[in-house]
Amino acid sequence: MKKNILFVINNLNCGGAEKALISLLETFDYSMYNVDLFLFKHEGLFFNKIPKQVNLLAEPYEYQYFDMSIKTAIKDSIKKGRTDIAISRVCAGYIFNVEKNRARCEQRVWKYISRSLKTINKRYDVAIGYLEKNPVYFCIDKVNANKKIGFIHNDYDKLGMDPEVDLQYFEKLDTIVTVSEECSKVLKQRFPIYKQKVHVMHNIVSPNVIHKMSLEPFNFKEKGIKLVSVGRLNHQKGFEMAIEACKYLIESGYDVKWYVIGEGQDRLKLEQKIEENDLQEIFILLGMKENPYPYIREADIYVQPSRFEGKSIAIDEARILHKPIVVTNFSTATDQIQNEENGLIVDMDAQSIFKGIKRLIDDKELRKNMIESLTNESQGTETEIQKLYELMRVV
Numbered sequence: 001m002k003k004n005i006l007f008v009i010n011n012l013n014c015g016g017a018e019k020a021l022i023s024l025l026e027t028f029d030y031s032m033y034n035v036d037l038f039l040f041k042h043e044g045l046f047f048n049k050i051p052k053q054v055n056l057l058a059e060p061y062e063y064q065y066f067d068m069s070i071k072t073a074i075k076d077s078i079k080k081g082r083t084d085i086a087i088s089r090v091c092a093g094y095i096f097n098v099e100k101n102r103a104r105c106e107q108r109v110w111k112y113i114s115r116s117l118k119t120i121n122k123r124y125d126v127a128i129g130y131l132e133k134n135p136v137y138f139c140i141d142k143v144n145a146n147k148k149i150g151f152i153h154n155d156y157d158k159l160g161m162d163p164e165v166d167l168q169y170f171e172k173l174d175t176i177v178t179v180s181e182e183c184s185k186v187l188k189q190r191f192p193i194y195k196q197k198v199h200v201m202h203n204i205v206s207p208n209v210i211h212k213m214s215l216e217p218f219n220f221k222e223k224g225i226k227l228v229s230v231g232r233l234n235h236q237k238g239f240e241m242a243i244e245a246c247k248y249l250i251e252s253g254y255d256v257k258w259y260v261i262g263e264g265q266d267r268l269k270l271e272q273k274i275e276e277n278d279l280q281e282i283f284i285l286l287g288m289k290e291n292p293y294p295y296i297r298e299a300d301i302y303v304q305p306s307r308f309e310g311k312s313i314a315i316d317e318a319r320i321l322h323k324p325i326v327v328t329n330f331s332t333a334t335d336q337i338q339n340e341e342n343g344l345i346v347d348m349d350a351q352s353i354f355k356g357i358k359r360l361i362d363d364k365e366l367r368k369n370m371i372e373s374l375t376n377e378s379q380g381t382e383t384e385i386q387k388l389y390e391l392m393r394v395v
Contacts, residue, residue, distance in 0.1 A: 003392070004124045005035050005036070005124060006122075006127045009129075010041065010131060011039055014288050016312065017131045018044060019313055020204060023203070030053040036056075036057055038120070039056070039059065042056070060118065063116075066112075070090070070093040074086045084115065085116045088116050092109045095112075104161060104162050104165075107165045107166075117138070117142055119141075119143070120143050120144070122144075123146075124144065124145040126146065126392045127139040129148070129149070129151065130151045132153065133161070148172065149176075149177060150169070152183065154308065155330075156187050158236075170191055176199070177198075179203055179311040180310060180311040180332050182331055183200075183311070184198050184200045186331070200387075202381045203311055204381050204385060205381050206380060206382055211321070213294075214321055216294050224257060226256075226257055226259065226298060228260075228298075228301075229258070229262075230304075231314060232264040233264030233265070233267045236309075237262070238328060238348070240270065241328075241353055242353065243270065243274055244350030244351075244354075245357065246277075246282060249354060250279070252358065257284065258284065259286055260285050261286050261295060262287075263288045299323055300324075300367075301323065302315075302324070303325070303326045303353065304325065305353055306327070306330050309333075311332060312336065316336065319336070319377065322375050327343060329345050330348070342377065
């Protein structure tokens, strides 16, 4: 008899966890499992990539009230006779105003969102909150399941969250899954009483799919050295350091174009910095690309200037496409890059990023050796799904 599995995530906007979930669902054994997917919002770049075997549950209409202006939310919820939502929205509004830490704000607001959402009636064998915060909390508060699994896709200590809030939720999880050994170590140190619950499952990437998609024709005929980065336009990804590094490259006489694939709340701030440094024709924010792989394939060097990562899917994809890589020394960098062998790990500042790129541009032999090393690596992680099947076994 097939097991009933539920996955929960906020939406399918472009991010590492969202991309990893789609890859996981594409690999899933639907002869063994019935899979439901719950999204708080039916949106995102990957929304049309949901495999047809997956049953998409209805969007919770109550959630929209926490995503609109307080005035509109109160007026509309009272009109519909939902004074409970109106009261919760007022309480949430207070937290939105006073809690400046975004991660802690999301944690603190959850209890008011939770009061407004309905419990899912169906009973599941396994419920999986596929991202920290709301998806995990929803599985605990609103889902009936024999087993509950929560995914943490990043270095917990870098997320800025309040461990006291998660302590009570982690107690109710059967398993906590994270994406790298370093992330696992951080979780065990932060929550020692739950260290037996912590397991590592690497994000699923398929070299065959990536190579095939990278061959899609497109016009990218720029001369000079092409640099490519992929990531959300936010503080975590460090693109303001990249802009400075780019300025140093131009000032040193290098003919480069730097392309960034991704979108996010810091776009205006980054555009302003690009303009201040007169780099409008050099440092180019491409926005979201449904298929980033042709750009990575055409790059001379891939750069990841992040402040922190869990396990960067973009770095794995650049490795699969055999690109020399420059990464900053965030805590999990060595999980993916062997310094001087398949990439360079540099200090987390603009000058060091510049020097790393400069070195790879100047030293063609080093670039050639890195490409050779990457070509010989075994990079597919499709078998990681076996770990999840094992963890999903219900006693």
